[in-house]
Amino acid sequence: MTSILTNVAAMSALQTLRSIGSNMEETQGRVSSGMRVGTASDNAAYWSIATTMRSDNMALSAVQDALGLGAAKVDTAYAGMESAIEVVKEIKAKLVAATEDGVDKAKIQEEIDQLQDQLVSISQAASFSGENWLQTDLTAASGSEMKSIVGSFVRDEAGNVSVKKVDYELSTSTVLFDTGGDTGILDQVRDISGPSATLNINVGGVTSPVTVKSFTTDDIIASGLGASTFDGSYANDGTDNYVKVADNTWVLAVDQSTVPDQEVVYTDSSAGLWAVDIPGGQAALAATAVEQSVDNLDITAITTAEQLGNLIQMVDDALTMMTSAAADLGSITMRIDLQGDFVKKLTESIDKGVGRLVDADMNEESTRLKALQTQQQLAIQSLSIANSASESILTLFR
Incomplete structure (x- = not known):
């Protein structure tokens, strides 16, 4: 049936042309952007x-x-x-x-x-x-x-x-x-002073060799020494002998023949120590108390080969x-x-992996675009033919 009110052929040709136009728009977008998935609507998962x-x-x-x-x-x-x-x-x-x-x-x-x-x-x-x-x-x-x-x-x-x-x-x-x-x-x-300093200290008129074990005294306070003798360098509390090595610093002097390994340090706490004179004792002891570091070492202060x-x-x-x-x-x-x-x-x-997901194959897209362009031209011609078909009805009325 031929109708001048409804041109089915033209409608079909127009629908085809619209579909081709949509495909061309999509392909041109891929060609221009280089991406097959450019937005979430293209492929939500890959995007x-x-x-x-x-x-x-x-x-x-x-x-x-x-x-x-x-x-x-x-x-x-x-x-x-x-x-x-x-x-x-x-x-x-x-x-x-x-x-x-x-x-x-x-x-x-x-x-x-x-x-x-x-x-x-x-x-x-x-x-x-x-x-x-x-x-x-x-x-x-x-x-x-x-x-x-x-x-x-x-x-x-x-x-x-x-x-x-x-x-x-x-x-x-x-x-x-x-x-x-x-x-x-x-x-x-x-501390580079060495393990000990041995001096001859006069104790009650008898000279005995004793060993001083340490010179660190800040945190150990003497208590209850009950000294019986004192002269500023030596003290005896009736049992033990003590030598002053610095201000308020006292060291227990140990007889090497009895307790060679004992190590005790005392600090005078205004206990009122008494002692007898020890010529050169304090200076000799102080000379062994040598503490140095690499950044301030001074070899002129060294007194022994051991040090x-x-x-x-x-x-x-x-x-x-x-x-x-x-x-x-x-x-x-x-x-x-x-x-x-x-x-x-x-x-x-990661760049390569993302590219495999969303990048467009330009060879494929360019070929597809060329084919769509050809299809568009044919669709336009088809639509033109469909539109001119109704004109042939006029010949029936001549």
Whole structure:
């Protein structure tokens, strides 16, 4: 049936043309954007995954930047520690040279003074972005302070995210100088006086060899000594003998032949001690009380070969701790490099994965667009033919 009111062929051709136009619009959008899934309406699942992974990739990019900053901090600390190790090696060599008989210790000390100043300079200069890992206030930090470097961004299987960090502890074994006290590797004071000092002390007219075991006296207070003799240097309470080694500092003198291992320290608490004179006793004892640190050691204050040997051992112990700290910094540097490479590869892998989900195949889309253009031209011609079909009815009325 032919109708001039309802042109079914034209309606069908128009519907086809509209469908082709819609497909062309979609294809042109993919060609222009390069994406097969550009909005949630294209494919909600793929769009959601791609959006989440792009967000994670931005976080990983921030991790890469943080790794670069962390690497700079570690490299600065390592460079400072490495330089400090070389300086401490020089100090150790100077001390060994000082063991030679007849050497001018004052001249050697002048060189050591310069090396000590260099250690301070290195420690102060080893700072990056306001952080110095070679010196800090360990006292305020209760003995240790944790430094962290952002290492990675992780999303687990449950969708929970977290930032993993690489930690490095600033402690008495890794910090060169404690700015709030003296617990660093180089400013930690150590006793190099040796195990004891033996003196001949006159006790009741009889000279006996005695051994003084310790010189640390701040926290032990004498009580109830009931002294019977006192002259400012020696005291006896009727049972034990005590020697004054400093102001308000008294040490129990032990007879080597009876109790060689006893170690007791007393501090005078205005107990009114009495004693007899001991010529040279106090000075001889005070000379053995030697406490030094690497940053302020003074070989001119050394009186015995044993003390010099203990001083060399002290510097070598500090060198061992510095070497261990440098090794820790080196291992962190290696880990940061490895993590940086991994984050870079991970970012590229995520980009590839997202691309497989949402990127358009340009070869396929361009071919499809060409075909749609051809279909559009044919649909237009079909619509034109369908519209002209009703005109043929006029011939029936001629």
